[in-house]
Amino acid sequence: xxxxxxxxxxxxxxxxxxxxxxxxxxxxxxxxxxxxxxxxxxxxxxxxxxxxxxxxxxxxxxxxxxxxxxxxxxxxxxxxxxxxxxxxxxxxxxxxxxxxxxxxxxxxxxxxxxxxxxxxxxxxxxxxxxxxxxxxxxxxxxxxxxx
Amino acid sequence: xxxxxxxxxxxxxxxxxxxxxxxxxxxxxxxxxxxxxxxxxxxxxxxxxxxxxxxxxxxxxxxxxxxxxxxxxxxxxxxxxxxxxxxxxxxxxxxxxxxxxxxxxxxxxxxxxxxxxxxxxxxxxxxxxxxxxxxxxxxxxxxxxxxxxxxxxxxxxxxxxxxxxxxxxxxx
Numbered sequence: 297x298x299x300x301x302x303x304x305x306x307x308x309x310x311x312x313x314x315x316x317x318x319x320x321x322x323x324x325x326x327x328x329x330x331x332x333x334x335x336x337x338x339x340x341x342x343x344x345x346x347x348x349x350x351x352x353x354x355x356x357x358x359x360x361x362x363x364x365x366x367x368x369x370x371x372x373x374x375x376x377x378x379x380x381x382x383x384x385x386x387x388x389x390x391x392x393x394x395x396x397x398x399x400x401x402x403x404x405x406x407x408x409x410x411x412x413x414x415x416x417x418x419x420x421x422x423x424x425x426x427x428x429x430x431x432x433x434x435x436x437x438x439x440x441x442x443x
Numbered sequence: 444x445x446x447x448x449x450x451x452x453x454x455x456x457x458x459x460x461x462x463x464x465x466x467x468x469x470x471x472x473x474x475x476x477x478x479x480x481x482x483x484x485x486x487x488x489x490x491x492x493x494x495x496x497x498x499x500x501x502x503x504x505x506x507x508x509x510x511x512x513x514x515x516x517x518x519x520x521x522x523x524x525x526x527x528x529x530x531x532x533x534x535x536x537x538x539x540x541x542x543x544x545x546x547x548x549x550x551x552x553x554x555x556x557x558x559x560x561x562x563x564x565x566x567x568x569x570x571x572x573x574x575x576x577x578x579x580x581x582x583x584x585x586x587x588x589x590x591x592x593x594x595x596x597x598x599x600x601x602x603x604x605x606x607x608x609x610x611x612x613x614x615x
Contacts, residue, residue: 330613350595363615382614396568406608411582414575414600422570422596429602432610 321371322420323443324398326379326388328364331357332434343441347423355427355435367443373398383407384428386438396420397442404428404438418442455481570598582606 325343331351337359340348344360351360364381366388373393379386385405392399397419404412404426411429418424420442428436445453450467453459459467471477569591577585585604592599 332613347595347597350592350597354590354592354597354599361613363613383608383612397570399573406612409581410578411605412575412577412602414587415573416598416600417571417573419568419570419596419598421568422598424570424572424598424600426600427602429605430607431612432608434610434613436608436612 321369323367323369324388324390324418325439325441325443326366326368326377326386327362327439328379328381328384328386329437329439330361330363330431330434331355331437332359332361332432333357334359343443344439346441347425347439351425351437354425355437357435360437370398384436388440397422400440402426402438402440455484569593569596572598572600575600575602577602577605 327341327343329341329344333356338361340360341362343362343365344351348360352358364379364384364386366377366379366386368375368377368388370390370393373390376387376389379388383406385407387403387405389401389403390398391401394417397417400416400418402412402414402416403410406429412426414426416424418440423439423441426438428438430436447470450459450463454464454467468474572589575587575589577587579585582605585602588601588603590599590601591597
């Protein structure tokens with residue numbers, strides 16, 4: 297084999313590999329959000345602007361405040377991480393990647409007490425919102441978005 | 444040896460002579476009737492020759508005939524071409540219309556297929572809740588439901604009956 301074909305094949309293989317690696321490395325934003333109705337609502341956190349309309353329409357609150365968050369870049373699709381506030385903790389355990397997104401196991405803790413557990417296929421194009429317990433006059437929401 | 448019919452034909456045509464003529468005429472049973480028949484046959488022959496022979500054309504008539512035939516051929520040629528052109532179905536306008544029609548049919552089918560395919564693709568790209576559990580000891584009356592907001596492609600896991608917490612728990 298001459299030099300040119302070998303070089304070309306190597307270049308194509310590297311390009312495909314790099315493209316695949318870039319496609320695979322995606323960031324998942326997970327947040328603990330308190331939704332409330334207040335007289336002077338704060339602006340929507342940037343991570344939630346994409347779904348602002350749905351959040352307001354679905355939950356009926358005018359302010360959404362992030363009390364805990366985590367951003368995790370997934371490389372293997374097998375990582376796990378924790379988003380915490382003072383009293384709540386959201387443990388996310390990624391259990392594999394599919395063409396459409398990631399298989400995740402989510403656990404919501406109140407201090408050390410497990411309140412809720414769910415398994416989900418988080419799509420790269422479709423955010424997930426979980427309605428948690430009522431907190432005071434507001435509502436705890438868990439939000440996961442592939443960025 | 445000639446038969447009687449051959450000799451009769453030759454006699455009528457005046458082609459018998461000499462001894463053969465004498466012998467044949469002697470063999471005729473009624474010579475007067477035979478002479479009358481011969482005269483009739485000759486008259487008939489002359490009449491047929493006169494009436495059935497092709498009339499010779501004069502020069503003027505010949506050229507006139509040639510010209511008429513040529514004009515007729517020239518007149519017939521465009522008419523034949525037109526007939527041939529008319530008889531062909533795949534004219535250019537018809538080809539264009541057929542192409543446009545085929546394209547339209549293809550587009551209609553494509554749209555129909557895409558419409559049928561889209562819901563499946565949409566559900567594939569929406570987040571799916573595989574299962575959800577609430578601690579029955581902490582929240583015995585809790586229930587979970589799943590909603591999909593297709594406008595923003597948001598999936599919502601809706602819980603009801605979880606234990607309410609005081610406002611202090613909203614702290615960062």
